[in-house]
Amino acid sequence: MSATPLLSAQRLSKHYGRVVALDDVSFDIHDGVTGILGENGAGKSTAIKIFLGLLKQTSGTATVLGHDASVSDGVRSRLGYMPEHDCLPGAMNAAEFLTHMAEVSGLPKDVARTRAADTLRHTGLFEERYRAIGGYSTGMKQRVKLAQAIVHDPAFVFLDEPTAGLDPMGREEMLDLIRKTHREFGISVLLSSHLMSDVERTCDRIIVMRGGQLVHAGEVGQFTTEMETVFIEVDTNQRELVAALGRRGIAAVAEGSGFTIEGPDESVYDQVRDAVVEAEAPLRRLAPHRHALAELFARDGESKGGKS
Amino acid sequence: MSTDGHAARGGTVFDIGYQGYNGERRGRHYARDAVYQNGIRSALGLGRSTRAKALPWFFIIALSAIGLIMALIAGGVNRYIGAGTAQALNLPSHSDLYGIASIIMFAFGAVVAPELLCPDRRDGTINLYLVRPITGGDYILARWASFLTVMLVAAWMPQVILFLGLCLSDADPMKYVQTNWRDIPRFLLAGLVISAYVTTLAMLVASFTTRRAYAAVFLIGLFVISTPFTVGLASEMKNVTGQWISMFSLSNIPVHVNDLIFDDVSKITEDSPARRLAPWIRVAWCAGWTAVPGAILWQRYRRMTP
Numbered sequence: 071m072s073a074t075p076l077l078s079a080q081r082l083s084k085h086y087g088r089v090v091a092l093d094d095v096s097f098d099i100h101d102g103v104t105g106i107l108g109e110n111g112a113g114k115s116t117a118i119k120i121f122l123g124l125l126k127q128t129s130g131t132a133t134v135l136g137h138d139a140s141v142s143d144g145v146r147s148r149l150g151y152m153p154e155h156d157c158l159p160g161a162m163n164a165a166e167f168l169t170h171m172a173e174v175s176g177l178p179k180d181v182a183r184t185r186a187a188d189t190l191r192h193t194g195l196f197e198e199r200y201r202a203i204g205g206y207s208t209g210m211k212q213r214v215k216l217a218q219a220i221v222h223d224p225a226f227v228f229l230d231e232p233t234a235g236l237d238p239m240g241r242e243e244m245l246d247l248i249r250k251t252h253r254e255f256g257i258s259v260l261l262s263s264h265l266m267s268d269v270e271r272t273c274d275r276i277i278v279m280r281g282g283q284l285v286h287a288g289e290v291g292q293f294t295t296e297m298e299t300v301f302i303e304v305d306t307n308q309r310e311l312v313a314a315l316g317r318r319g320i321a322a323v324a325e326g327s328g329f330t331i332e333g334p335d336e337s338v339y340d341q342v343r344d345a346v347v348e349a350e351a352p353l354r355r356l357a358p359h360r361h362a363l364a365e366l367f368a369r370d371g372e373s374k375g376g377k378s
Numbered sequence: 379m380s381t382d383g384h385a386a387r388g389g390t391v392f393d394i395g396y397q398g399y400n401g402e403r404r405g406r407h408y409a410r411d412a413v414y415q416n417g418i419r420s421a422l423g424l425g426r427s428t429r430a431k432a433l434p435w436f437f438i439i440a441l442s443a444i445g446l447i448m449a450l451i452a453g454g455v456n457r458y459i460g461a462g463t464a465q466a467l468n469l470p471s472h473s474d475l476y477g478i479a480s481i482i483m484f485a486f487g488a489v490v491a492p493e494l495l496c497p498d499r500r501d502g503t504i505n506l507y508l509v510r511p512i513t514g515g516d517y518i519l520a521r522w523a524s525f526l527t528v529m530l531v532a533a534w535m536p537q538v539i540l541f542l543g544l545c546l547s548d549a550d551p552m553k554y555v556q557t558n559w560r561d562i563p564r565f566l567l568a569g570l571v572i573s574a575y576v577t578t579l580a581m582l583v584a585s586f587t588t589r590r591a592y593a594a595v596f597l598i599g600l601f602v603i604s605t606p607f608t609v610g611l612a613s614e615m616k617n618v619t620g621q622w623i624s625m626f627s628l629s630n631i632p633v634h635v636n637d638l639i640f641d642d643v644s645k646i647t648e649d650s651p652a653r654r655l656a657p658w659i660r661v662a663w664c665a666g667w668t669a670v671p672g673a674i675l676w677q678r679y680r681r682m683t684p
Contacts, residue, residue: 143406143511143512144405147403147511148403149509151505151506153505155505156502157501157502157503158501158503159497159498161426161427161430163425170412174413174511175409175511176403176405176409176511177401177403177404178401178404181401188397218506223398223399254395255396256398
């Protein structure tokens with residue numbers, strides 16, 4: 071990880087009248103793939119737009135590649151952006167469109183043409199490059215969206231919900247491409263998503279936002295461990311089992327036909343085994359389980375009073 | 379053939395993988411130029427389907443055909459009846475061309491100009507421009523300049539054809555050029571005035587909708603309806619009010635300036651009460667109808683964000 075962050079937000083706030091989109095948020099983003107996770111309205115897109123210099127923050131500072139984001143017209147030639155929503159001209163073919171986008175990013179015409187072809191090859195669209203984009207499938211369109219974001223070889227690329235609307239296979243291919251974007255192309259990525267599984271499978275670090283506030287920032291591994299629980303269901307003696315776990319310092323939370331316990335490491339299973347024996351409870355189900363994202367936000371909201 | 383010899387001729391394909399780019403990155407001016415060139419291609423349907431080419435080229439050919447027909451008639455009359463007969467018969471010439479062709483020019487602007495703005499907003503492509511090293515102001519300026527260029531070519535083409543036709547049909551082409559060379563800067567300037575006016579109005583209307591058809595229908599309606607409506611009203615009032623009402627005939631506004639440039643009266647403005655208003659008023663009116671919509675258009679895009 072480089073010492074100087076590629077992106078940095080310090081006490082960043084953005085208000086739209088009385089609506090607070092970002093509230094005193096601070097974080098740094100370094101080289102690698104970083105996920106920004108949050109439900110709709112969490113402030114993810116607002117943060118991205120501030121970094122792209124498209125919105126001016128109400129207070130605080132946002133720097134991108136060492137420059138003030140609010141005066142970053144020039145820096146934008148080193149940034150890429152893949153929007154969530156449709157953005158492709160149906161009448162143009164992919165090769166012409168990418169060449170044009172590379173030129174608008176400042177690449178000379180001949181270089182733009184070569185890089186458009188190369189980028190389409192790397193994103194698996196080389197054979198289809200002269201077909202009008204309007205005739206592409208959803209998966210192909212998502213690839214073109216990614217291709218236009220990296221055609222000018224940016225230092226950093228923002229991907230806004232890149233797997234939206236994709237079937238499971240298309241989603242897997244897109245996540246592979248995102249991993250490749252950093253590992254093979256050397257382009258750092260900020261992946262905005264509301265799907266924990268996308269972030270977990272793709273990112274090194276994670277930023278979790280809720281209601282315009284920062285809930286969590288750190289390594290993905292640490293975060294996913296914190297999220298893990300164990301679901302237990304027994305035929306009888308559930309109350310005795312809960313008590314036995316309690317004596318071992320393990321709290322249980324009722325959930326459906328059974329209950330869950332926090333399970334950050336493997337040793338909890340040994341303790342469950344001992345408690346089941348002690349309570350003489352016939353075990354029906356014992357399974358690792360994850361907090362749903364909404365549940366996690368609610369939990370963090372309660373424990374941190376909604377602020378980090 | 380030995381195995382070794384065969385191997386020596388064999389080739390190997392290497393996948394050199396992803397290549398980064400460390401070369402020159404040109405700035406905002408270059409990006410604006412790229413948008414400008416793309417706008418010209420879009421307006422003319424270049425690199426698009428045959429359907430996309432049909433409309434712009436139909437209008438360009440139609441405008442050129444007007445110049446050609448006028449040249450053939452005037453040239454034929456001069457050649458076969460006698461030099462100067464066309465002028466003596468007061469046949470339509472350079473000063474009349476924009477008046478005659480104005481409705482086609484407005485239709486061209488109404489139908490083709492929205493192609494440069496509406497699809498970008500409908501498809502969301504505008505978002506991809508705004509995250510690159512240009513601003514919304516750069517984008518709209520480049521698009522406006524693109525269509526102005528196409529419009530200028532369409533406007534000047536029939537005048538050039540007419541001039542060449544008249545010149546070549548004259549018994550002494552060199553003498554014709556020496557006598558009538560002033561027509562060239564006049565039609566260039568008049569073409570610029572009418573092109574800037576049509577481009578700006580058409581683009582402003584297009585900036586309010588994502589549907590090209592809506593913009594085209596609205597603009598054509600505006601140009602077509604404003605003339606009989608204002609003529610009808612103006613004929614009821616013979617005074618200054620009538621003159622000002624006739625100034626709202628949108629298709630006549632740039633033609634009044636054309637008349638001043640050629641120091642002549644076009645066929646379509648000869649009965650217009652607005653012709654009696656002071657020249658500076660007619661020039662300022664046309665400038666205002668170009669500058670104000672231009673300012674609104676620029677303002678609409680200046681602060682646009684995805």
